[in-house]
Amino acid sequence: MLYQLYETQRALVEPFADFARATAKLYSNPMLPLSKLPYSQRMVAGFNLFYRLGKDYEKPEFDIRSVKVNGVDVTIRERVEVDKPFCELRRFKRFSDDPATLDTLLDQPAVLIVAPLSGHYATLLRDTVNSMLGDHKVFITDWKNARLVPLSEGEFHLDDYINYVQEFIRHLQAKYGHCHVVSVCQPTVPVLAAVSLMASRGEATPLTMTMMGGPIDARRSPTSVNNLATQRSFEWFENNVIYRVPDNYPGAGRRVYPGFLQYAGFVAMNPDRHATSHYDYFKDLIKGDGASAEHHRKFYDEYNAVLDMDADYYLETIATVFQDFKLVNGTWDVINTAGETERVRPQDIRRSALLTVEGELDDISGSGQTRAAHDLCTQIPEQMRQHLDVPGAGHYGIFSGRRWREFVYPRLREFILQRHSSSPSESASRRAAGPAAAAEVQESPAALSVTAAPAHSKRRTRR
Numbered sequence: 354m355l356y357q358l359y360e361t362q363r364a365l366v367e368p369f370a371d372f373a374r375a376t377a378k379l380y381s382n383p384m385l386p387l388s389k390l391p392y393s394q395r396m397v398a399g400f401n402l403f404y405r406l407g408k409d410y411e412k413p414e415f416d417i418r419s420v421k422v423n424g425v426d427v428t429i430r431e432r433v434e435v436d437k438p439f440c441e442l443r444r445f446k447r448f449s450d451d452p453a454t455l456d457t458l459l460d461q462p463a464v465l466i467v468a469p470l471s472g473h474y475a476t477l478l479r480d481t482v483n484s485m486l487g488d489h490k491v492f493i494t495d496w497k498n499a500r501l502v503p504l505s506e507g508e509f510h511l512d513d514y515i516n517y518v519q520e521f522i523r524h525l526q527a528k529y530g531h532c533h534v535v536s537v538c539q540p541t542v543p544v545l546a547a548v549s550l551m552a553s554r555g556e557a558t559p560l561t562m563t564m565m566g567g568p569i570d571a572r573r574s575p576t577s578v579n580n581l582a583t584q585r586s587f588e589w590f591e592n593n594v595i596y597r598v599p600d601n602y603p604g605a606g607r608r609v610y611p612g613f614l615q616y617a618g619f620v621a622m623n624p625d626r627h628a629t630s631h632y633d634y635f636k637d638l639i640k641g642d643g644a645s646a647e648h649h650r651k652f653y654d655e656y657n658a659v660l661d662m663d664a665d666y667y668l669e670t671i672a673t674v675f676q677d678f679k680l681v682n683g684t685w686d687v688i689n690t691a692g693e694t695e696r697v698r699p700q701d702i703r704r705s706a707l708l709t710v711e712g713e714l715d716d717i718s719g720s721g722q723t724r725a726a727h728d729l730c731t732q733i734p735e736q737m738r739q740h741l742d743v744p745g746a747g748h749y750g751i752f753s754g755r756r757w758r759e760f761v762y763p764r765l766r767e768f769i770l771q772r773h774s775s776s777p778s779e780s781a782s783r784r785a786a787g788p789a790a791a792a793e794v795q796e797s798p799a800a801l802s803v804t805a806a807p808a809h810s811k812r813r814t815r816r
Contacts, residue, residue, distance in 0.1 A: 356596040359613050363409060370407030398638035402631060405650070406689055410657040412498070413476045414793040417445065420486040425454045427486075434492060435524055438506040439513070439663070440520050443475070443495040445486055461771040463490040463529040464527050464728040465521055465559075467540040470496040470514065470666070472615035478537060479655075480753040484762045487535075489769070494518070495541075498612070498660035511543065511662035511670055512688045518547040526557055530572075532563045533769050537752050538718065541567025542674050545699055545726060546687060552701040560772040565710040566718045566751050568674055569726045570681045574719025577622065582675030590671055595664045601667060610667040612659030619656070622716075681725065699729035706737040708768045710761060712746035739768055 377400035379385065387393060416528065417429050428448040435442035449455050464485060468475035475495045485491050496518070518540075525532035536544040541564040552558050572578045596611055598604045620627050637645040679685035685697040709729055711724045713729070724740055727733075741764055744750050750756045792802045 354596075354759065355645060356611055359611070360599050360601065366407045370404050373407065374404040374406075375402045377404065389716060394639050394641075398635050402635050402640055403556070405634075405653065406631070410654065410659075412474050412660075413655055413658055415445075415476055415482065416477055417479070417483050417486065420483065422447075422449070422454055422457060422487050423641070425449065425451050427454065427458070427802040429486065433495075435521065436501055437517055437520075439497050439509045439712060440517055441495040441497065442524065443493050444782065445482060445491045445493075447486065447490075451517040458490075460535055462490050462537055462560075462769050463531065464492065464526050464533045464724070464769065465525055466491065467518060467534065467544050468494050468496065469537060470494075470662060471539040471617065472612065472662070473655070474658055474660060477655060478752060480757060481535075481537065484758055485766075488766050490529070492521070494521065496660070499607060499609045499663045500533075500611075500661040501601045502604045502607065502663075504604065504606050508665045510665045511690075514666060515543045515547045515687055516690050518544055519757040520557060522547065522551070523556075531557075532559050533563070533772075533773070534559045535563040535565070535765070536567060537565045538567050539657075539670070541569055541723060541726070542670075542680055545569065545729070546680065546697045548705060549697050549699045549702055550687060550689070550695050552703065553695065553698050558705045560704075561706045561769055562707065563708045563768065564723050564726055565761075566712060566715055566723060566748055567720050568722050569724075569729070570678070570722055570793060571675050571718075572678060572681070573721035573725060576716055578717055578718045579675060579719070582671055587668065587672050587676065591668055595786065598661065604661075608664035609661035609692075612661050612681070615662075616657065616659045638666070653703070660687050662723075681729065699726070700731045702730050703732045703734075705733065706735050706739075706768070706772045708735040708739045708741065708765065710741045710743065710751050712743045712748060712751045714745065714747045715751070717748040737772075739764075 376399045380387050381397045382388055419426050430446045432444055433441045434444040447458055468478050475493055482491055485622050548558050582740045594610050594614055595608055598607045598609055634649040673679045688694055709726050711723050743756055746756045751761055
């Protein structure tokens with residue numbers, strides 16, 4: 354019922370938000386006498402702020418059109434490489450007609466960035482992607498809004514998340530012979546599980562695993578996020594934050610953790626900071642500080658855009674990661690695409706190098722939570738392990754902003770390059786196509802094929 358009430362409220366506010374936007378434009382039009390009134394600038398600022406507080410925020414775009422590689426502009430084109438019911442594997446394909454640049458692109462490592470499925474869209478990692486495109490072939494998991502996925506596609510469980518990650522890793526390995534995996538925040542746990550299961554089966558695992566600001570062991574330095582999960586029972590979450598999608602969406606009837614509730618939780622963590630930010634935006638508009646106002650708009654266009662999560666996935670994550678600590682206790686069993694149960698054993702990983710990254714001021718994943726991966730992956734040789742503490746960085750600072758670009762990314766790039774070894778046969782076959790191809794990769798039908806596997810399993814939520 355709460356979801357329906359929210360949709361009603363949103364429908365009622367939307368016309369007023371549109372009116373506020375139109376009025377702001379009216380008062381700011383220099384050709385009209387209204388713009389000459391004494392308080393017109395304040396009117397514009399007030400209506401603009403009301404519009405942004407009342408508008409509906411849609412999924413943002415990555416909007417990465419080009420990057421520089423060795424000083425040469427390289428064109429970027431997004432495309433969906435693999436389309437699953439709840440996720441798209443999105444590729445940022447790079448194009449150049451410069452022969453030397455093309456050779457450079459062909460030999461660079463392939464990286465799978467696993468974005469969080471924890472409220473925001475994958476575009477939250479725009480800065481991460483943009484930085485890595487100069488030195489890597491970049492793919493990212495672009496999770497879909499559960500309210501847009503029809504019930505006919507079945508449920509989505511934490512096990513399905515892990516199976517998706519494994520499929521994407523295999524896809525990159527089939528295409529390039531290897532890959533590297535970078536996981537940010539929430540995905541560190543399912544990515545470690547995915548690689549562990551592949552290692553236990555004797556499959557080739559990624560050359561490197563980079564885990565940034567994630568709750569590998571949420572018992573260490575618990576934050577307010579961790580405390581909420583431990584202080585409330587599994588049943589409390591199921592009864593208080595799970596609702597069905599209303600009839601006006603394709604996913605009508607699906608049980609979800611709604612995005613608007615997640616957003617309310619985000620804001621509740623720092624309400625004073627958000628209130629101050631909006632007031633500063635109002636003052637910047639009055640002063641005519643367009644640069645500061647645009648910075649505010651860009652941040653909140655991303656921050657306010659949230660998605661619904663399938664209820665089974667969300668509840669299983671709460672139980673597995675934050676209540677039962679199954680990964681660190683060695684009690685986590687995962688159902689694979691064949692319906693078989695497998696035990697997650699990080700100690701079976703031997704050939705994947707491990708880098709963990711933590712921010713000094715991270716208030717989402719506390720100190721030591723990500724570093725705990727080293728204690729679990731006991732068979733990875735010491736020379737293949739690294740840990741990075743980022744002074745002065747909060748949660749977002751380890752993958753976005755100045756500290757990411759100047760401190761974290763150089764270390765990550767070097768870590769990947771240390772383990773990267775290009776396949777001679779792969780490089781030779783691609784160079785044979787010549788610079789006239791003007792593309793990063795010449796793909797054959799075989800390289801594009803993906804082993805068919807069930808997209809999901811229809812089973813009941815289990816703890």
